[in-house]
Amino acid sequence: AAKFIELDKVILLGVLDTRSSHVEHPELIAQRLLQYVKVLGPGRVVASTDCGFATTGKSAAITEDIVWLKLAALGQGARLVRQRLVDVGTPEPTSLVYSPTGFRVVFVHGAEAEACGATELICELARRSWSFDVLPLGAGAQRGFEQLRFSLDTPMALVALGAQAASMACEVAQLLERDSSISRRPHTIFTFGQHHPGAECLGAAPLEPEAAKAAAAEIQARMQGCMRFDKRQLVPSGSLLSPAKPPAEVDVVVVGAGLLGLYMAVTLTRRGFKVVVLEQRLLIGGIWSMYANSHSQVNSSEGGYSLKDVLGECGANRDHSTAREMITDIAKLAKEVDASTFCGVKVVRIAKHGDGYMTISQTDHAGTHITVSRGVVLAINDRVGIPRQITWAGQEAFTGIVTTGTNDNLAHVDWRGKRVVVVGMGAFAIENTRTALEHGAEHVTVVVRRHGTVCPKIIDYLNFVKPFDSEFQHDTTSNIKQMHQWSALYRKSGATIPECWPE
Numbered sequence: 001a002a003k004f005i006e007l008d009k010v011i012l013l014g015v016l017d018t019r020s021s022h023v024e025h026p027e028l029i030a031q032r033l034l035q036y037v038k039v040l041g042p043g044r045v046v047a048s049t050d051c052g053f054a055t056t057g058k059s060a061a062i063t064e065d066i067v068w069l070k071l072a073a074l075g076q077g078a079r080l081v082r083q084r085l086v087d088v089g090t091p092e093p094t095s096l097v098y099s100p101t102g103f104r105v106v107f108v109h110g111a112e113a114e115a116c117g118a119t120e121l122i123c124e125l126a127r128r129s130w131s132f133d134v135l136p137l138g139a140g141a142q143r144g145f146e147q148l149r150f151s152l153d154t155p156m157a158l159v160a161l162g163a164q165a166a167s168m169a170c171e172v173a174q175l176l177e178r179d180s181s182i183s184r185r186p187h188t189i190f191t192f193g194q195h196h197p198g199a200e201c202l203g204a205a206p207l208e209p210e211a212a213k214a215a216a217a218e219i220q221a222r223m224q225g226c227m228r229f230d231k232r233q234l235v236p237s238g239s240l241l242s243p244a245k246p247p248a249e250v251d252v253v254v255v256g257a258g259l260l261g262l263y264m265a266v267t268l269t270r271r272g273f274k275v276v277v278l279e280q281r282l283l284i285g286g287i288w289s290m291y292a293n294s295h296s297q298v299n300s301s302e303g304g305y306s307l308k309d310v311l312g313e314c315g316a317n318r319d320h321s322t323a324r325e326m327i328t329d330i331a332k333l334a335k336e337v338d339a340s341t342f343c344g345v346k347v348v349r350i351a352k353h354g355d356g357y358m359t360i361s362q363t364d365h366a367g368t369h370i371t372v373s374r375g376v377v378l379a380i381n382d383r384v385g386i387p388r389q390i391t392w393a394g395q396e397a398f399t400g401i402v403t404t405g406t407n408d409n410l411a412h413v414d415w416r417g418k419r420v421v422v423v424g425m426g427a428f429a430i431e432n433t434r435t436a437l438e439h440g441a442e443h444v445t446v447v448v449r450r451h452g453t454v455c456p457k458i459i460d461y462l463n464f465v466k467p468f469d470s471e472f473q474h475d476t477t478s479n480i481k482q483m484h485q486w487s488a489l490y491r492k493s494g495a496t497i498p499e500c501w502p503e
Contacts, residue, residue, distance in 0.1 A: 161192055251274045
C-alpha cells in the first residue's frame, strides 16, 4: 500500500458487489470511498464496481433493473463524499456551486416586431429576467442611453427584433461603453435575422410560441452561463493528489486561506519570502466560499475588496461585486501560491521559538507537524460567528420555509408572490431582503430589536482613505467629523435617527 501511494496512481475503487443482487446503501459507498480519499487524496479515488455485472455469459443473478439501482446508488454515494469534503471545517453544509444571478432584459422593437408578433417572446423574456424594459424604436439611441445609463445592478441583455432595432441597440450600447463615469455590469446584444458587428445573432425571428420559448431560453443560457462557479476549483492542486504535509521550515506561516491570507501570501512571495499557507478546510476562499450565498454582494466600498492591482488587471471591481466575481478573483490570487497552500491542516498552537515561531498543526492522515518560521500571520475570521439555531413557538405548525439566510440555504426558493419575514439587521439580513424583492416577493418585513444604521457610501468610503497611526487607530477628531456628516445625511433624508446615536 505504501508503494502504491508513492507511485502517485489513481485507484478505481470497487464499492459495488457485482455478484450479489442486494443494492448497496449510498452511505456505505460513501464510507468506503472516504477511507481511501483520506489516504490518497480526492483526485486519486474513482468510485467504481469491483467487476463487470455479467461475469459469465449465463449470469442471471443481476438483472438489468438491479444494475441500474446499484449504479444510481454509486452516483449518490459519490455525491455524498463530494459534499462532505466541501463541508469539512464548516459549521453548516454549504453549496457546491454558485448558481447564476439575475439579468436585465431591454427589448428594442419597431414596426417589424409588431408585424411578426413579438408578444410570446416578450412574455418569455419577462418571465426569465429580473427586470424588463422596452425601448421603442422611435425613442432614438440618445433617449435609450439616458433611460439605461444608471442600470448598473445586473448584466443586461439588449434584445433587438428587426434590422432597425438592431442598429439602434448597437448605438445605445456604444453610448453606454463611452460613458466612463460609471462602472457597469456587462451587456450583450442579441439580434434576429441579419448579423450585426458586436451582436450575437440567434437566427430567424421566432414567429411561433415554441420558437419564442426556445429563443428566450437561449438568451437566458448565454447570459447566465458564465455566472456559475464550481467550488471544486478552490482545491489546491497538491491537496487533490495527496494528503497535506506542511514543510518543516519557512520564512512566514500564514494561517487561513481566505482573502486576506492569500493576499498576504502573494505579497510576501513576490518580495522573496518563502511562505506556507495553512487552511483547515479543504477549500480556499474563507467566508466567501463558506458562508456566502450565490446572491451575496460586497456591501462595503470596493476599496476594501478590489484585487485588480494585485492581479495585474485593468480597471476596478464594480460596485457591489457578486459572490461569484469575488471568489473568481480569489481563485486567481490562489493560483500564484498554489504550491505553497496546504488544505486540511488544523493549526493547534503557535509558540515562540528563539527569534521566531513554532507552528504546531495536525492532519487526519499524517498526524502532528511542526513548522519553524521567522513570522506568523493570523488571517482568521473573527467577525462571522457560527449561525445560531433558533426554534420559534408554534414553528412546527408553520407550513412555509424557516431557515438561516447563509450557505445558499435559500438558493432554490421561488420568491414570487411570497410574504417574507427577515429576523435581524446584519449584512445577511439586508442581503436576503434585497434578494427576496429582486426575485418578486410580494412583501418583506424586517424584524429587529433596535434601529439599525444604514451607512451611506461616502461615509463608508472615508474609512478607507483616513490614515492610521502607529497603533493602527484613526484620529478621533476625524471620527467625530465623520459621525457629524453621517447624522446630517440621516436628517436630510428624513430617516429615523437610531436611538443609540448621541444627540
